Amino acid sequence: MDEAAGVGNPQFVAARVRLGFHTQEEFAEAFEARARELGTPLGISVRQVRRWESVRPGWPNRAARDVLVELLGTSLEGLGFVRPSRPSGRRQRPAASEDASEEPSSARLSALRDALDEAARTDSLLGPRESLPRALAILADIADAAREAHAPLRRELLLLGARAAEFAAWLYRDSGAAAEHTAYWHDRAVEFATMGGDGALHAYVLLRKAQAADDDPARMRDLAHAAHAGPWSLPLRPRAEALQQEARALALTGVRGDPIDRLLDQAHEAIVAAPPPTGPATCTGPLGDAYTLERLMAQSALCHRESDQAARAVEEFRSCLDTATFGPRDRAFYTAALSGALADANEPDEAARAGLDALAIAAGAGFGRALAELHRTSALLAGHARRPAVRQLHQAVREARIPAPRPAQPPSAPA
Secondary structure (H helix, E strand, C coil), X not given: CCCHHHCCCHHHHHHHHHCCCCCHXXXXXXXXXXXXXXXXXXXXXXXXXXXXXXXXXXCCCHHHHHHHHHHHCCCCHHHCCCCCCCCCCCCCCCCHHHHCCCCCCHHHHHHHHHHHHHHHHHHHHHCHHHHHXXXXXXXXXXXXXXXXXXXXXXXXXXXXXXXXXHHHHHHXXXXXXXXXXXXXXXXXXXHHHHHCXXXXXXXXXXXXXXXXXXXXXXXXXXHHHHHHHCCCCCCHHHHHHHHHHHHHHHHHCCCCCHHHHHHHHHHHHHHHHCCCCCCCCCCCCCCCCCCCHHHHHHHHHHHHHHCCCHHHHXXXXXXXXXXCCCCHHHHHHHHHHHXXXXXXXXXXXXXXXXXXHHHHHHHHHCCHHHHHHHHHHHHHCXXXXXXXXXXXXXXXXXXXXXXXXXXXCCCCCCC
């Protein structure tokens, strides 16, 4: 196994996330509560949880072992721990590399970058359920390495931490988790970017926060505007994305006509003026390299749908889906959005067929945003339930057990 593949202890992270402990703080509290129930008062710190989620988690003491197995319902080996071998003969002093943390190196930074990029590639194909435990393990490793590193490597680790935290926020959002988990990791990403002194990355996370503010269009508008108009300079591609996001927010707040068109025109100008991508887009590459003209056009269709221009949105979605090369997640989402636009345009049979196409891509991987759009479309088509195609979509949505979108909640600050 190469170093990148072995980053962190994803088995431990997967076990705690599976049981609903989405942060290390939550797990530490649950550990202490279970220890009390077992009659073994024992507390652990978040730092100890980070150690257990690192590349070298060590072997827990007897009391901790009992609580871990009882709480997580898995053997120690199943949690990524390696039982120490029995000593033979004279006891030897551990080597320095086993007894203390090594000073982080540029090679370690490179391995963490590679691991994060690989987690993002996995997500784009298989969805957030496969990638979330690995992303959280990588984050734990980055945080530990940043604490031990000296400048300038520390700054590079902090900025990588911002990328990883923003990615974790995306995974939680796409998996349909409670909004506070997305908010927590967005806030951590802002913190990392600020400590690393990167204004453009700070602004980029504000854009991502805007995209997650579906339940608060005014907040979406203000965050998107701050991302492209604040005291920093966004590269042209993410600037175009922020302008488009502000346009969508305006549509959601009820604005129509020229203000939206002006923002979309500015976004188009920024994309056309942007230098070409340096290569295949990666999680740790140049900001916004994945934002292309085709993606802008598809998201412009979202704006037009939200501003009650359903027929125009249908035409734009179809054009993009026919001519652009989208990955599985994006194709699922834009096809689901096309389905909704067709429903808005009173084309129920076409809407149902597009919805089934989107569901075929999204259901297996659990692409949450596409599934939420399909739930929305299914509700829009309730008045056409007697039509065979619509009935087929309703049944497929039920069988896929797509959860209803969560009700709007006020923003929550992390503890």
